[in-house]
Amino acid sequence: xAGVTQSPTHLIKTRGQQVTxxxxxxxxxxxxxxxxxxxxxxxxxxxxxYEEEERQRGNxxxxxxxxxxxxxxxxxxxxxxxxxxxALYLCASSLVKGLxxxxxxxxxxxxxxx
Amino acid sequence: xxxxxxxxxxxxxxxxxxVTLDCVYETRDTTYYLFWYKQPPSGELVFLIRRNSxxxxxxxxxxxxWNFQKSTSSFNxxxxxxxxxxxxxxxCALSGGxxxxxxxxxxxxxxVFP
Numbered sequence: 001x002a003g004v005t006q007s008p009t010h011l012i013k014t015r016g017q018q019v020t021x022x023x024x025x026x027x028x029x030x031x032x033x034x035x036x037x038x039x040x041x042x043x044x045x046x047x048x049x050y051e052e053e054e055r056q057r058g059n060x061x062x063x064x065x066x067x068x069x070x071x072x073x074x075x076x077x078x079x080x081x082x083x084x085x086x087a088l089y090l091c092a093s094s095l096v097k098g099l100x101x102x103x104x105x106x107x108x109x110x111x112x113x114x
Numbered sequence: 115x116x117x118x119x120x121x122x123x124x125x126x127x128x129x130x131x132x133v134t135l136d137c138v139y140e141t142r143d144t145t146y147y148l149f150w151y152k153q154p155p156s157g158e159l160v161f162l163i164r165r166n167s168x169x170x171x172x173x174x175x176x177x178x179x180w181n182f183q184k185s186t187s188s189f190n191x192x193x194x195x196x197x198x199x200x201x202x203x204x205x206c207a208l209s210g211g212x213x214x215x216x217x218x219x220x221x222x223x224x225x226v227f228p
Contacts, residue, residue, distance in 0.1 A: 108158065
């Protein structure tokens with residue numbers, strides 16, 4: 001049973017460019033959340049997708065957008081990249097069941113903006 | 115506002131020592147969940163435990179144990195007889211209210227030396 005998979009594992013982009021990160025949830029999961037983890041910090045919630053719609057959003061600018069596909073996989077898009085966007089981006093999947101969802105995380109995509 | 119504080123930035127122990135990782139949380143929600151995750155160098159967050167706010171029973175799983183005290187808003191994690199493989203960054207997290215997004219602490223880096 002495959003867990004949460006993310007691609008690519010590493011990425012280097014230039015300031016001002018756009019990037020797309022991808023996530024396939026654990027089999028049987030229908031909800032995908034994205035987190036940003038800066039070096040030495042805890043993960044920060046970006047947003048969550050369920051039934052192909054953004055369900056919750058953290059305190060991130062509109063440059064951060066996402067999408068969920070009918071097969072529950074998801075993309076995170078970041079426009080107009082800033083140096084401060086350099087971080088580990090983690091995807092978590094869960095099964096919506098009230099407030100008891102246990103999130104499974106992927107290994108992340110390490111984005112470096114130069 | 116919700117907040118998780120992990121005051122210990124880094125802990126170093128020698129193998130077979132017991133070690134306790136502290137976690138203090140703040141929330142106004144009456145129903146909430148507390149979590150511990152382990153992050154090895156590979157980057158993936160590994161789920162360790164989830165507790166709900168109505169269950170203050172301590173829990174033991176092998177060498178791991180958790181002490182949840184609502185009176186002090188703490189959810190501490192103890193590793194008994196630590197091993198080199200326990201070396202990682204450990205995160206405490208909180209979710210509550212009408213959301214299942216995770217609020218993470220800044221993490222505690224545990225180094226276990228042989």
